[in-house]
Amino acid sequence: MTMLSFSNIIGLSFVTITLIVVTSLVVYLLKRIWRKNKYKLVWTPISCVERRSNLSYEEFIREYASVGKPVIITDAMKDWKATTKWTADFFRSEYGSSNFLVTDVRNQTRVDMTVAEYLERINTDKNEKFLYLRDLNLSSNPKLYEDYKVPVYFRDWLQRLPQKLVKKYYLNFYSIYVGAKDTSIGLHFDFLGMPGWVALISGRKRFVLFTPNLIPDAKDILSYGEDENFNGNLENFPLYANANPVEVILEPGEIIYIPSKWWHHVKNLENSVSLNGNIINEYCSEIVYQDVSKEYPIKGRILPLILEFPWLGRFLFTTGLL
Numbered sequence: 001m002t003m004l005s006f007s008n009i010i011g012l013s014f015v016t017i018t019l020i021v022v023t024s025l026v027v028y029l030l031k032r033i034w035r036k037n038k039y040k041l042v043w044t045p046i047s048c049v050e051r052r053s054n055l056s057y058e059e060f061i062r063e064y065a066s067v068g069k070p071v072i073i074t075d076a077m078k079d080w081k082a083t084t085k086w087t088a089d090f091f092r093s094e095y096g097s098s099n100f101l102v103t104d105v106r107n108q109t110r111v112d113m114t115v116a117e118y119l120e121r122i123n124t125d126k127n128e129k130f131l132y133l134r135d136l137n138l139s140s141n142p143k144l145y146e147d148y149k150v151p152v153y154f155r156d157w158l159q160r161l162p163q164k165l166v167k168k169y170y171l172n173f174y175s176i177y178v179g180a181k182d183t184s185i186g187l188h189f190d191f192l193g194m195p196g197w198v199a200l201i202s203g204r205k206r207f208v209l210f211t212p213n214l215i216p217d218a219k220d221i222l223s224y225g226e227d228e229n230f231n232g233n234l235e236n237f238p239l240y241a242n243a244n245p246v247e248v249i250l251e252p253g254e255i256i257y258i259p260s261k262w263w264h265h266v267k268n269l270e271n272s273v274s275l276n277g278n279i280i281n282e283y284c285s286e287i288v289y290q291d292v293s294k295e296y297p298i299k300g301r302i303l304p305l306i307l308e309f310p311w312l313g314r315f316l317f318t319t320g321l322l
Helices: 006-038 057-063 088-095 115-122 142-147 163-168 218-224 238-242 285-295 297-308 310-318
Strands: 071-073 102-104 109-111 131-137 174-179 184-188 196-202 205-210 245-250 255-258 264-268 272-278
Touching: 006 285, 006 297, 057 071, 088 115, 115 131, 115 174, 163 310, 205 255, 285 297, 297 310
Parallel strands: none
Antiparallel strands: 071 255, 102 109, 102 131, 131 174, 174 272, 184 264, 196 255, 196 272, 205 245, 205 264
């Protein structure tokens, strides 16, 4: 029997590793081509947002996620500690001295104040309706993970990555929003075209969504967000006539799912606390990658690779290359 020399073993190992890498990349490229064809951006016009309970994952994908249709899920928060725990007193006692992102929504500027100061101000008679605490980030406060469980509907490829990598590059799109009555967030679609979900812990929120296939011109729809009563000026903005806004009130204990690139306006009808999340999965990945590449050309090429091959993300982070 002929024994392989050390150099032969090294050479064979190199060839084997090269074949594995090349095969993996070919499969990866083929999968992306397949996803682009299968999971194209689809929008389903609606006249109302349906409320569903006992919704299976398969039904959610078939009837909502795969066809770009919003839905309210009424029974996905039953076992959450957060529904009774996340009160103003809780945030004051646990995070009162902390500075989180408090935004003046009139001009999107940061306001320097602690959580305790913010909670005090929103409960004054003046009712600071222009201030919004909307960046109590979960990755920086891991104890809060114990208080909720992400519903099965919202699979997120970003959870494949090491938490230290997620934290370093701000890739955890789960935040707690605390808003005063009458606070509103202007018309927008979510960051990088990601689908979003909002779990309402307390208070009530009004959502106004636009069926995207009837979306007005960008300048018109942004102006529309400045109109609190949604009475479009048809003389100045004639495309309002085709905007087709759909309004719904989100109640405590309900979760609303908003598909990729649905424009929406949100207003707090009462002081409210919510958990907001954005996700990447097969139903939106190519849309998100396209938007990431526009904003961050290098990261836009790396993100799909490390989500497809989480070991690569761990290796690049461990070696300091990421």
